[in-house]
Amino acid sequence: MTQRRAQLAANLDQVQGRIARAAASAGRDPAEITLVAVTKTYPASDVVLLAELGVTDVGENKDQEAKAKAAEVRAAGAVPRWHFVGQLQRNKARSVARYADVVESVDSERLASALDKAAQDLRDAPLDVLVQVSLDGDPSRGGAAADLAATVEAVAGAPGLRMCGVMAVAPAGWDPERAFERLAGIAQQVRADHPEATVVSAGMSGDLEAAILHGATHVRIGTSLLGMRNLLR
Incomplete structure (x- = not known):
């Protein structure tokens, strides 16, 4: 555990350095950017160490894994x-609404409705939501495209949800700058109607710099922070 903690600490330092340099290049304050550690397939013990x-x-990204991990992490005293x-x-929707603080992948009116009902039934406060944007219209990767405006309005009008912003993944084969520039324009349009929707979740281990350049407030980092799983086991 001591060795793993040291490894995670070193990786975290490197990632935070990348974020700081990218923010400086973009003329932004790195404190504006939240690191989301994507811990899928990694044990709850890693989450506890990262919290420390x-x-x-x-x-x-998978409910069955996430709900069990959230319970284990909570039992260990990390929040x-x-x-x-x-x-x-x-x-x-009901399962996720029990433990998630944010759902970043709402991409349809029907999903927004299901989450809204679950949140109203199960939670004391609205569930924070990002609308996932499809930048290339490929339905296999998720994300709203032609129905984006309707999905945004469905989330914004749902009493059990809080419309917080947008999320996207750069499509395979796209220049990340092209992808995130497009997302920045969409985010601006959403904020024009919903000023509270200030979150832009974009960028992963390979393209966080481009995301930050184009206004990402949250970057989702897995490999650069936790390492390649097959090298750890």
């Missing part, structure tokens, strides 16, 4: 802010 190292936000970042089926 000061990481406040954790991302997961990170949980982001659900994967594609979400409506029949999992």
Whole structure:
């Protein structure tokens, strides 16, 4: 555990350095940018260590893994802010609403409605939501495209949800700067109607610099922070 903590600390230092340099290049304050540690496939013990190292936000993409991990981490006394970042089926809405603090992958009116009902039934406060944007219109990767405006309005009008902003993944084969420049324009349009929607979740281990250049407030980092799983086991 001591060796793993040292490894995570070193990786975290490197990632934070990249964020700071990218922010400086963009003329931004690095304090504006939240690191979301994507811990899918990694054990709850890693989440606890990251929390001890000061990481406040954790991302997961599969409900079955996430709900068990959240319970284990809570039992260990750590209380990170949980982001659900994967594609979400409506029949999992109630489960996710029990432990997630943020759902970043709402991409349809029907999913917004299911989450709204679950949040109203299960929570004392609205569930924070980001609308996932499809930048290339490919439905296999999730994200709203032609129905983006309707999805945004569905989230904004749902009493159980809080419309916080947008999320996207750079499409395979795209220049990340092109992708995140497009997302920045969409985010600006959303904020024009919903000024509270200030979050832009974009950028991962390979392209966080481009995301920060184009206004990302949250970057979702897995490999650069936790390492390649097959090298750890």
